[in-house]
Amino acid sequence: MAEFSCHAALRLSFILFNYFCLNFFYSASSKASTKEMERIDNLFYSYGNRSSSMIDPEGIEALCSDMEIDHTDVRILMLAWKMKAEKQGYFTLEWRQGLKALRADTVSKLKKALPELEKEVRRASSFVDFYSYAFRYCLTEEKQKSIDIESICQLLDLVLGSQFRAQVDYFIDYLKTQSDYKVINMDQWMGFYRYCNEISFPDHKNYDPELAWPLILDNFVEWMRAKQAAQN
């Protein structure tokens, strides 16, 4: 992974495709009983490596280009979420369940299933799960609990950008100018989503720093207010 980590953009694309199966029993015992399963497996092995039972980064990129979507597209992250991918780097046989749920056994069917998947993700009930999944998915190292600012900015842009454009832009701007934080933890990450949903923007009139907001958001709101005051 070392060679990828240098380029944040590149790295993100790999983050999105890495898929790893922990379920040994499942992969060992499963002789695809239906034809659909067989086709799904065939699809898997057309990109993946038969001996290691996983799709490696190159395979993922090939899949991407076959689906004709950019590898930094948020929908790929959604796909990973649907497949409950545990670790970035490689897709494994757990892909079966995801594809089965999407009723996709060919690339074209998979591509057609994507809009439906996107709808599912955008539902409020599943979006929180997807949002927190996106953070966990980026934790690559053992015992890693935080993600560096640069990756966070890209992830934010990808995940929340379409929904909360203004908030995300300002927050990214803030993250890049401040010097107190070098990394962001899960709680701060989730806090920002809550902030986007609950706080009236840009006046922040219902923001109360006395409440349990993570300090980074207090600072952000302070920074915003100072900025707004300077403009007026």
Place this chain on the structure above:
Amino acid sequence: MDIIFNVFYRLTKDRFFFNYFSSQKGKKLRYSCSIIESGCCLIQVLPSLREKHDEFMLRELVKRWSNHKVMVRWLSRFFHYLDRYFIARRSLPPLNEVGLICFREQVYMELNGKVRDAVISLIDQEREGEQIDRALLKNVLDIFVEIGMTHMDYYENDFEEAMLKDTAAYYSRKASNWILEDSCPDYMLKAEECLRWEKDRVSHYLHSSSEPKLLEKVQHELLSVYASQLLEKEHSGCHALLRDDKVEDLSRMFRLFSKIPKGLDPVSSIFKQHVTAEGTALVKQAEDAASNKKADKRDTVGLQEQVFVRKVIELHDKYLAYVNNCFQNHTLFHKALKEAFEVFCNKGVAGSSSAELLATFCDNILKKGGSEKLSDEAIEETLEKVVKLLAYISDKDLFAEFYRKKLARRLLFDKSANDDHERSILTKLKQQCGGQFTSKMEGMVTDLTLARENQTSFEEYLSNNSQANPGIDLTVTVLTTGFWPSYKSFDLNLPAEMVRCVEVFKEFYQTKTKHRKLTWIYSLGTCNLIGKFEPKTMELIVTTYQASALLLFNAADRLSYSEIMTQLNLTDDDVVRLLHSLSCAKYKILNKEPNTKTISPTDYFEFNSKFTDKMRRIKIPLPPVDEKKKVIEDVDKDRRYAIDASIVRIMKSRKVLGHQQLVMECVEQLGRMFKPDFKAIKKRIEDLITRDYLERDKDNPNLFRYLA
């Protein structure tokens, strides 16, 4: 009257007759008694009372009343037998009661209004300063009391109520004039006097049960109604009294306002404002003085702050005396004083926090040749007061750190003037802030005592092992890590002579104890050097750093900056500092090339053999590095740990807790040492979440859970 008496007399005398009546016509007899009685009242009392007015009417009433009482008494005596047997048997009201009821119904009911008005007008006359017959009033009012027999209803309803109303009206009228005309002290004098008079009035002729009600009315009209107007009178109100130190008036104010409900609240709040303003003025004054001073002389910085602390102590003395005397030690005023001092004691002067100022102040008192020359008692007293002031300072940990730094200097450089005072202030601090606060400082003082013993045994060791003697007198102070402030220990390249010393001591220490590691902190050492200058030989008292630098010139006449630096193995900062002290300051032991006031890396240095001074023994000071920043950083770090520990402690016992409550409890736990900033606490919470000590509740984002 005689006729009636005769009738009764005859009636009673004739037992038979009586028995007859008592059995057959008892009712009729009693009935006729009443008629006779009321008749006598009606016929004789009422007309005479109706004719008269005011005081005369009262006199007549009193006279008639006493007659009536006499008569009733006699009646009940005459008919004693009747009273005891007949009436008791029939459970009829006793005769004397009947007599009273008679009077009440016939006379009192008709006249009480008139009587009341007359009495009240007399009281008003007395209030205006006229002489009145107090005994008369007393007697009249007794009628009101007695007529109710054991109940106070008649007194209360027919007289007291109206009297209180009149009193209120009277004082309301008075007060509305006084408040406009009089100054606050005059007004208070009048009010106090009125209250005294009213009390006097009660004791002379009103019923004692009226006292609280009456005083309450007067206090309400005179004080409660005008409280704020009175206290805030521009030139004579509470502010002015405090400003002009009108102790007596303030005591009076306390006495008066302590009587009305919530009366002291505004007084104490004005007191607080006043003390805060005075203190803030002192801060400002010191601030100005410091900024003026900085322009011309930097060296004497510290003296102004010294003066400032002195003044704050004086201010505290003054107002504590107010609280104790004028305000009778009332808790409300203690609280006001505390709050006021907390406001300005935590402001700091010219970039120095008050914690630092206090520590410096103590240092100045405790060290040899400090700027304050005081007797032992005065020192004790001053220390006591400083410790008292410390109670108002929220950053006690900062004080402790600064104090420790200064204490270390005093102890290590033998600058402490008196060991007893050192210990005494530690005892005082311990009493106020707890054992944890002073444990390190006490450890430091003990360390020094131990070091002295250690030195004696080292000298013994040397005399027993003459071959080990390095030929130089060496004193080593062994300190316990942890008690003392942290010092950087550099690998200074010591001169060979000194290396030998260090080795000898290490050997000696080995014999005393194993498993202990000695870390040498050369930056704290001092050396006495003998310098053989051409004019004369002199003794130089220098630091170990300076000595090491000077001894380099035994081997070479001329050295460059970089040569000195590599040979000593010190950082640029240290080299610049010590070379400056040897070549650019008061004593120029080294000649510098070029001869400028600052050290630069391209300079060359040469031993100044021509150096001399009128003294034979000189001390070459090496200015200490400004440690303020380091102290503050250290304290900040310690605080982070303290907040972490406190949060974990709280959460461990509570398991689940709301954010605000957690912050509150944390502030409360730590408040004894410092006032943690909300942001700092939040930051620690954030950090503890990352480290998996806490987690945010999934449904309620304002709730934290402890993760064991």
